[in-house]
Amino acid sequence: MTGMLPLWTLLVPVATGAICYAAKGTRLIERVHLLGSTVTSALALGLVWRVSREGTLTALEQFFLVDALGAVVLAIIALVGWTASLFSIGYIRHELQEGTLDARQVKQYYFWYHVFLATMLAVCMVNNMGLLWVAIEATTIVSAFLVALYRKGEALEAAWKYLILCGTGIAIALLGVILLYASAVRTLGDTHDVHELLDWSFLNNPDIQLQPGVVGLAFVFLLVGLGTKVGFAPMHFWLPDAHSQAPTPVSALLSGVLLNCAMLVLIRFAVVAGHTIGLDEIRPLFIGAGLLSILFAFPFILVQQDLKRMLAFSTVEHMGIIAVAVGIGGAAGYAAALLQMFNHAMAKSLLFMAAGNLTQKYGTKQMARVTGALRILPFTGPVTLVGVLAISGLPPFSLFTSEFSVAAAGFAGGRPWVVAFMLAGIALIFGAMLFHASRMMFGAAREKPAAGELSRWSTWPLLLPLAFVAVFGLYVPPAVSGLIRQAAAIMTGGWAS
Amino acid sequence: MILTATSVILVISALLLVWVKSIMSSIKILALQSLFLGIACLALGAQTGSAELYVMAVLTILVKAILIPFILAATMRKINIRREAEKYIGRGVSLLLASGLVVFNYVVTERLDLILLVAEIQTLPHAVSMLLIGLFVMVTHKKAIMQGIGLIVIENGLFLLALSTALGMPFFVEIGIFLDVLVSVILISILSYRMDQTFRSISTDWLRKLKG
Numbered sequence: 179m180t181g182m183l184p185l186w187t188l189l190v191p192v193a194t195g196a197i198c199y200a201a202k203g204t205r206l207i208e209r210v211h212l213l214g215s216t217v218t219s220a221l222a223l224g225l226v227w228r229v230s231r232e233g234t235l236t237a238l239e240q241f242f243l244v245d246a247l248g249a250v251v252l253a254i255i256a257l258v259g260w261t262a263s264l265f266s267i268g269y270i271r272h273e274l275q276e277g278t279l280d281a282r283q284v285k286q287y288y289f290w291y292h293v294f295l296a297t298m299l300a301v302c303m304v305n306n307m308g309l310l311w312v313a314i315e316a317t318t319i320v321s322a323f324l325v326a327l328y329r330k331g332e333a334l335e336a337a338w339k340y341l342i343l344c345g346t347g348i349a350i351a352l353l354g355v356i357l358l359y360a361s362a363v364r365t366l367g368d369t370h371d372v373h374e375l376l377d378w379s380f381l382n383n384p385d386i387q388l389q390p391g392v393v394g395l396a397f398v399f400l401l402v403g404l405g406t407k408v409g410f411a412p413m414h415f416w417l418p419d420a421h422s423q424a425p426t427p428v429s430a431l432l433s434g435v436l437l438n439c440a441m442l443v444l445i446r447f448a449v450v451a452g453h454t455i456g457l458d459e460i461r462p463l464f465i466g467a468g469l470l471s472i473l474f475a476f477p478f479i480l481v482q483q484d485l486k487r488m489l490a491f492s493t494v495e496h497m498g499i500i501a502v503a504v505g506i507g508g509a510a511g512y513a514a515a516l517l518q519m520f521n522h523a524m525a526k527s528l529l530f531m532a533a534g535n536l537t538q539k540y541g542t543k544q545m546a547r548v549t550g551a552l553r554i555l556p557f558t559g560p561v562t563l564v565g566v567l568a569i570s571g572l573p574p575f576s577l578f579t580s581e582f583s584v585a586a587a588g589f590a591g592g593r594p595w596v597v598a599f600m601l602a603g604i605a606l607i608f609g610a611m612l613f614h615a616s617r618m619m620f621g622a623a624r625e626k627p628a629a630g631e632l633s634r635w636s637t638w639p640l641l642l643p644l645a646f647v648a649v650f651g652l653y654v655p656p657a658v659s660g661l662i663r664q665a666a667a668i669m670t671g672g673w674a675s
Numbered sequence: 676m677i678l679t680a681t682s683v684i685l686v687i688s689a690l691l692l693v694w695v696k697s698i699m700s701s702i703k704i705l706a707l708q709s710l711f712l713g714i715a716c717l718a719l720g721a722q723t724g725s726a727e728l729y730v731m732a733v734l735t736i737l738v739k740a741i742l743i744p745f746i747l748a749a750t751m752r753k754i755n756i757r758r759e760a761e762k763y764i765g766r767g768v769s770l771l772l773a774s775g776l777v778v779f780n781y782v783v784t785e786r787l788d789l790i791l792l793v794a795e796i797q798t799l800p801h802a803v804s805m806l807l808i809g810l811f812v813m814v815t816h817k818k819a820i821m822q823g824i825g826l827i828v829i830e831n832g833l834f835l836l837a838l839s840t841a842l843g844m845p846f847f848v849e850i851g852i853f854l855d856v857l858v859s860v861i862l863i864s865i866l867s868y869r870m871d872q873t874f875r876s877i878s879t880d881w882l883r884k885l886k887g
Binding site: 306308309311312313315316319322323326329330331332334335336337338339341342345346349350352353355356357359360363364367372373375376418419422423 | 802803806810813819822826829830833836837840841844845846847848851852854855858859862863865866869870873874879881882883884885
């Protein structure tokens with residue numbers, strides 16, 4: 179049973195989705211949804227726990243492989259996935275009441291929600307790097323269904339842009355995968371079984387030397403292709419559209435989880451390519467993409483009028499910070515990147531869900547029409563404020579700790595200018611975000627809407643990410659930092675099995 | 676040898692796609708292109724005696740040459756729009772530009788070969804040509820469904836490259852890619868249909884609201 183844990187972790191969400199689709203009656207669907215997502219998250223966390231204690235875990239003749247690197251993202255999926263699934267209940271009920279969604283769309287929502295979770299879980303668990311590509315492409319397609327859930331022109335436009343841009347990007351990444359595989363077949367095909375030549379467990383080995391020219395070319399394609407999916411500027415244009423048009427719980431998943439999955443895939447390919455062409459060749463590419471994303475995000479955040487789009491651009495910024503941390507490298511840089519991934523996922527999912535409450539309450543995504551939120555939403559208001567402060571990197575919250583570690587790793591790694599640029603970007607964005615947030619939070623509350631939260635379902639699930647945001651700023655449990663150290667060791671190229 | 680010949684046919688068919696006017700004939704050309712790919716895969720299977728290649732050949736013909744064109748054609752019938760593909764630039768210029776891309780790409784991959792010492796991959800310029808033509812179709816066409824067709828042209832080019840460099844990707848990966856392509860075509864069809872319902876058109880000119 180325990181050996182089959184990865185398989186169960188995939189089957190449970192798929193089965194839950196199917197039952198939700200077949201079931202009749204909203205209450206029943208909600209119960210199945212809750213039970214399913216709870217079991218999924220428990221299984222995923224069980225996997226993480228086992229990996230952190232026993233090291234890399236394989237199942238089904240190495241079809242599945244979960245190492246510490248995958249486990250970090252797995253933990254993010256489990257936590258954000260569960261929170262968003264609780265939040266979904268309140269959110270979807272409200273949309274059903276308002277008549278924005280009908281019963282059939284609700285069914286579709288819950289079905290695709292769980293299939294989406296399954297595809298992302300697969301990204302963290304498959305061993306074969308070709309299947310890694312298949313899984314990441316599957317996340318695009320499945321989440322495009324969710325982005326297009328609302329039958330509105332804007333939602334259609336967002337889904338279309340998302341599908342076409344990411345589809346093209348991922349196709350370019352496939353070219354990279356093919357070149358990598360071709361090089362492996364050419365160099366090692368005579369002595370090894372071709373079926374294992376694309377396995378992470380095989381390729382992640384410093385002794386393996388492929389053709390440097392081909393691998394270098396392959397990695398450029400992979401960086402551009404997967405970078406589109408991660409949301410690096412200037413390939414990020416799908417991102418604000420998809421994030422703002424998707425149902426809010428899905429926005430939280432897209433921003434907090436999906437992009438991290440894409441980043442995980444990119445990191446895996448970077449490690450593999452690094453064995454042949456040297457990580458030093460690759461790092462500047464990450465730093466460049468990261469800094470560009472941070473600097474690109476600022477003007478869009480400054481002049482933004484739409485709340486969810488502002489959060490989406492802040493995601494572009496944070497993916498940039500993670501990329502810079504990866505580019506700085508070294509055990510410290512990698513650990514900082516992973517910590518930043520986790521902290522950003524918590525804070526951003528918190529903010530998206532809070533933003534969902536604000537938009538449902540005020541009936542608009544325009545920030546100018548949201549005023550006096552602190553008084554009108556006694557729970558969501560303060561939570562949003564805390565979230566904005568945390569996401570801008572203010573102490574004592576978690577993102578301060580991880581961004582500080584990124585900066586420290588950068589100085590230690592002899593890249594002061596990179597850190598200076600990054601911090602300048604972060605500071606500018608801090609100002610812009612705080613400007614928008616203060617206008618929404620303070621300011622005179624109008625007559626409408628009346629004060630009061632929407633429902634229990636839309637408030638207390640936010641406490642989970644909030645706890646992580648608050649606690650991880652002061653104290654990271656040794657179990658977590660141990661796992662992150664293991665994952666960073668994998669990225670530095672050491673075998674951490 | 677088979678693959679080099681096929682790859683030339685594929686590039687020509689991709690160029691033809693740039694030339695034709697009606698979406699229905701584009702779909703037919705796409706089906707024919709996939710059929711050629713499937714036959715090449717079949718021939719390669721006969722040459723090497725690999726069972727996996729036979730399965731892939733059958734799948735290519737079933738999914739890419741029959742099922743996907745069928746789905747696209749059914750969507751077109753359902754939408755029942757003016758069947759002509761609308762473009763931002765004329766046919767002549769399009770064909771000229773697309774051919775220019777092919778030539779440009781020959782020059783570039785030629786130089787890459789020198790650096791990479793992988794001159795054996797003769798299909799590389801053709802595969803990359805198809806990628807570029809696919810992208811070209813996507814950016815120059817207004818009708819949503821043509822962008823989907825461009826995506827499949829890219830996919831065919833990549834399949835050709837995988838065949839010629841490594842006799843195809845590992846089996847499970849190839850199956851996964853087929854599934855992904857199939858589901859994305861279904862999604863493209865659904866979205867085109869909804870666009871038609873919402874805007875009374877599947878011209879992507881209507882998708883202009885989200886900015887900044």
